[in-house]
Amino acid sequence: MSGQHGLAKVLLLASAAAIVLAPASASAADHILSGSVASASGEKLSGVTVSAKLEGSTITNSVYTDESGNYYFPPMAAGKYKVWAQALSFERAPGDVDLSANKQQSLTLTAMTDPERRWRQLPGELMVASLPEETAEDARIKKIFMNQCTGCHTPSYTLQFRFDEGGWNRIINLMKTVNNRGVPQQGQNNQIISLNQKDLAAYLAKVRGPGESPKIKERPRPTGEAARAVWTLYDVPLNQDVGIGTHYQVNDGTNWALGTPSYLMMIMHDGGMDLDGNLWFTSNAFNKNVSLGRIDAKTGDVKHFRVNRNDGRAANTHGLTRDNEGNFWFDVDTGRRGLGKMDPKTEKITVYQSPNNMSPLGGAVTLDVDGKGMVWASAPDGVLRFDPKPRPPSAQTARPSPTAPPAIVTATAGGRRWAGTRSARPI
Ligand code: HEC
Numbered sequence: 001m002s003g004q005h006g007l008a009k010v011l012l013l014a015s016a017a018a019i020v021l022a023p024a025s026a027s028a029a030d031h032i033l034s035g036s037v038a039s040a041s042g043e044k045l046s047g048v049t050v051s052a053k054l055e056g057s058t059i060t061n062s063v064y065t066d067e068s069g070n071y072y073f074p075p076m077a078a079g080k081y082k083v084w085a086q087a088l089s090f091e092r093a094p095g096d097v098d099l100s101a102n103k104q105q106s107l108t109l110t111a112m113t114d115p116e117r118r119w120r121q122l123p124g125e126l127m128v129a130s131l132p133e134e135t136a137e138d139a140r141i142k143k144i145f146m147n148q149c150t151g152c153h154t155p156s157y158t159l160q161f162r163f164d165e166g167g168w169n170r171i172i173n174l175m176k177t178v179n180n181r182g183v184p185q186q187g188q189n190n191q192i193i194s195l196n197q198k199d200l201a202a203y204l205a206k207v208r209g210p211g212e213s214p215k216i217k218e219r220p221r222p223t224g225e226a227a228r229a230v231w232t233l234y235d236v237p238l239n240q241d242v243g244i245g246t247h248y249q250v251n252d253g254t255n256w257a258l259g260t261p262s263y264l265m266m267i268m269h270d271g272g273m274d275l276d277g278n279l280w281f282t283s284n285a286f287n288k289n290v291s292l293g294r295i296d297a298k299t300g301d302v303k304h305f306r307v308n309r310n311d312g313r314a315a316n317t318h319g320l321t322r323d324n325e326g327n328f329w330f331d332v333d334t335g336r337r338g339l340g341k342m343d344p345k346t347e348k349i350t351v352y353q354s355p356n357n358m359s360p361l362g363g364a365v366t367l368d369v370d371g372k373g374m375v376w377a378s379a380p381d382g383v384l385r386f387d388p389k390p391r392p393p394s395a396q397t398a399r400p401s402p403t404a405p406p407a408i409v410t411a412t413a414g415g416r417r418w419a420g421t422r423s424a425r426p427i
Pocket of ligand 1: 157158
């Protein structure tokens, strides 16, 4: 992989019906890559993930093998492809395919014997399923781990490492004080983690310490309808502004055996699809250029959009939702967190700020649009509702709404109506 790209968290799920009904976009130059996957002893393997990436492209397509161990990609452009098959508990089987006509490529998977490599390959939910919870104390501390240690990173990120009890203690000493970028915060000390630190360090050293790791819970591979999905994965440029070196990230996540990558250089946060099928993402990462991004679903091209922040950086964004007209709404921190609107047709961004007697948007903001087109967004002390329709000047006075409960205020800003919790402390 090139050091420039990380994995888009945005995955587009398309129907494998494309194989049967050649899509309109399939040109005469498109070919079908198919083949079979078997174990070293010749047993055909179903539900194996087979991926293909055209040289120089940022798009990876993946399909699953069917009950007979056969796979079929949708029609793909001619060219040189990297192809690889992966299944849990097997080594990754790579291949090179020059696709100039319909082509068959068979792949052989050899069993993964090293338990540590098998563990490292697991997705988070299987690591968690494998953690012991038979005794009341194990169940309690596993819950603490899930509640306190999996919000910033996935469980498979933390549990791929091994430390002894002293090591886990030192890790927890840091983790109870950091923000989501790993920077220790003055005066911050997570009390739930502190209170349970001793037990948590002992539990983590028991499951991921010098001794044996837990027995891995198996999960059947996809079959039937579920195995007909075609996954499309887009590479998105990494955040070059995190200050930890631009080529820090060497694992883009496509090789499961390498474990779970760090998320620190990922630029994306929430994602959504516009009415033309293109993918959009917010960026909550500290950076200079990206507030919103768009991935062209056909070409994989990524375009960045910047809203200025009052400190010279790009404004951070977090939540994302789409209204009935196809506009995206998101929170955007220009210095005071406001509401942003992106019209994908004109690519124009408008920022609306709540009035000063109301909270700004804030917290880990999520948004939704109701049936009347009103935009709802979370605020540090409650929720805000925004009416995107401009108000006639006669309706723009800030009088209290007779029906609103006392804690709710309504007011107009920029000719548009807001309702929200009265801010005790306007920010
Ligand atoms: C507020 C956010 C946050 C919370 C909560 C958090 N971490 Fe982390 N942790 C981070 C960040 C950021 C990193 C660096 C991540 C990266 O490179 O992707 C990290 C890294 C780690 C690492 C890797 C350390 C290394 O040496 O590479 C471990 C292990 C870890 N965390 C364990 C934990 C445990 C256990 C808990 C719960 C007690 C926890 N974390 C809670 C933010 C957090």
